[in-house]
Amino acid sequence: MTAVNWKKLATVPFSDELLDKGFTKARKAAENVYDPNKTFRVRKQMIRMIQSAVDTISEQLLNHVRNWPSLENLDLFDLALIEAAVGFDEYKHNLSMLQWCSKQIRSVAKQNIDKITKTANVEFMHKTRREAYGRISSIINQTSKSLEWLNSARETLKKLPSIDASNPCIVVAGAPNVGKSALISALSTGNPEVASYPFTTKQLHLGHFEHRRLKYQIVDTPGLLDRPMQERNQIEMQAIAALEHTGSIVLFVMDLSGECGTSIDEQNNLLSEVKELLKQKEIVVLETKADLINIDEKELIEFKSLETNLEYKDYEINKIKFLRNKSTNNIMISTKENFGLKSIKYLLINKIKKTQDNNPLELPKGWYRSDAE
Numbered sequence: 574m575t576a577v578n579w580k581k582l583a584t585v586p587f588s589d590e591l592l593d594k595g596f597t598k599a600r601k602a603a604e605n606v607y608d609p610n611k612t613f614r615v616r617k618q619m620i621r622m623i624q625s626a627v628d629t630i631s632e633q634l635l636n637h638v639r640n641w642p643s644l645e646n647l648d649l650f651d652l653a654l655i656e657a658a659v660g661f662d663e664y665k666h667n668l669s670m671l672q673w674c675s676k677q678i679r680s681v682a683k684q685n686i687d688k689i690t691k692t693a694n695v696e697f698m699h700k701t702r703r704e705a706y707g708r709i710s711s712i713i714n715q716t717s718k719s720l721e722w723l724n725s726a727r728e729t730l731k732k733l734p735s736i737d738a739s740n741p742c743i744v745v746a747g748a749p750n751v752g753k754s755a756l757i758s759a760l761s762t763g764n765p766e767v768a769s770y771p772f773t774t775k776q777l778h779l780g781h782f783e784h785r786r787l788k789y790q791i792v793d794t795p796g797l798l799d800r801p802m803q804e805r806n807q808i809e810m811q812a813i814a815a816l817e818h819t820g821s822i823v824l825f826v827m828d829l830s831g832e833c834g835t836s837i838d839e840q841n842n843l844l845s846e847v848k849e850l851l852k853q854k855e856i857v858v859l860e861t862k863a864d865l866i867n868i869d870e871k872e873l874i875e876f877k878s879l880e881t882n883l884e885y886k887d888y889e890i891n892k893i894k895f896l897r898n899k900s901t902n903n904i905m906i907s908t909k910e911n912f913g914l915k916s917i918k919y920l921l922i923n924k925i926k927k928t929q930d931n932n933p934l935e936l937p938k939g940w941y942r943s944d945a946e
């Protein structure tokens with residue numbers, strides 16, 4: 574299973590561009606034919622024109638079919654996004670139209686080339702070539718709706734996040750405006766990628782950091798895990814289920830400062846719902862914007878110095894220092910004043926390492942179950 578890089582999908586040509594390209598190539602191919610005998614020359618030219626036009630067009634069509642990910646090979650998360658963004662059935666139908674088109678024009682080429690081969694009438698050769706061009710154009714025109722659909726689907730798909738399901742993925746959830754995206758930026762190396770979900774107009778952030786050559790992806794969930802369950806439709810529920818399948822761990826971000834606009838009670842309700850929805854996943858609750866909350870100054874200075882000196886050790890989760898809220902016992906962080914983030918990173922690495930090591934059925938990358946038996 575590999576991540577789909579939607580951004581790499583090439584622009585899909587419109588029908589007139591396809592025909593233009595095919596017929597231009599054909600004209601050039603005919604120019605390169607030399608034969609002193611007129612009948613032989615025209616026959617070769619007409620055959621080359623048809624063959625070259627069809628080869629050029631067909632190759633372009635099939636290239637697109639090959640480059641668009643086949644739904645059978647996709648991860649559940651990508652499938653849920655495609656279904657929500659453009660729809661499976663249309664995705665399959667429009668790609669198969671390109672295959673159909675390629676087959677049809679090849680058959681036209683064969684029929685008309687056969688006719689040209691069998692005749693010695695130069696006029697008839699020209700006429701048969703023109704007829705082939707007419708039929709090819711009409712088939713391509715019948716495919717134009719699919720080409721247009723694929724072009725606009727490409728624009729939509731290009732904006733979706735691409736997650737590599739073979740690497741760990743940290744899912745960040747929480748009410749709107751609590752600081753999910755800020756947390757992703759703070760934990761990421763470089764700038765997070767900006768993408769979108771088909772469920773919301775909000776932009777999502779997809780960041781990553783590396784530790785011991787392993788890439789930890791961090792994905793945002795605006796509009797997906799930020800409101801009560803009954804407000805979500807079936808497609809969103811599918812995406813959430815897929816997210817559970819993809820994610821290694823969930824960070825649930827809360828804002829107790831009151832700044833985000835969602836009450837603490839509502840945030841707690843959302844947390845209970847997210848726990849219920851993502852039952853199989855470990856959920857770590859974080860309270861962010863701790864800089865806006867009254868924290869004992871001495872305790873904060875002490876924590877900051879402990880965190881600065883913190884070094885990564887395997888399996889020593891209990892030795893990682895956290896700043897905790899005394900009444901909720903949740904871990905507190907601030908992306909604005911940059912404290913608590915290093916501890917969280919080490920906590921994530923350790924927890925993910927544990928879940929991976931604890932799975933004796935997990936095979937090395939690139940192995941398949943049947944290879945091991």
Ligand SMILES: Nc1nc2c(ncn2[C@@H]2O[C@H](COP(=O)(O)OP(=O)(O)OP(=O)(O)O)[C@@H](O)[C@H]2O)c(=O)[nH]1
Pocket residue numbers: 747748749750751752753754755756775795796799861862863864865906907908909910
């Ligand atoms: N003081 C303070 N402000 C913060 C902190 N983290 C985020 N904010 C601010 O909170 C606001 C919301 O942050 P975002 O990261 O956009 O929140 P979000 O959860 O991604 O919001 P949506 O994507 O709209 O759901 C922004 O104005 C941030 O600057 C923090 O640790 N301290």
Ligand SMILES: [Mg+2]
Pocket residue numbers: 753754755776777793795
């Ligand atoms: Mg956000």
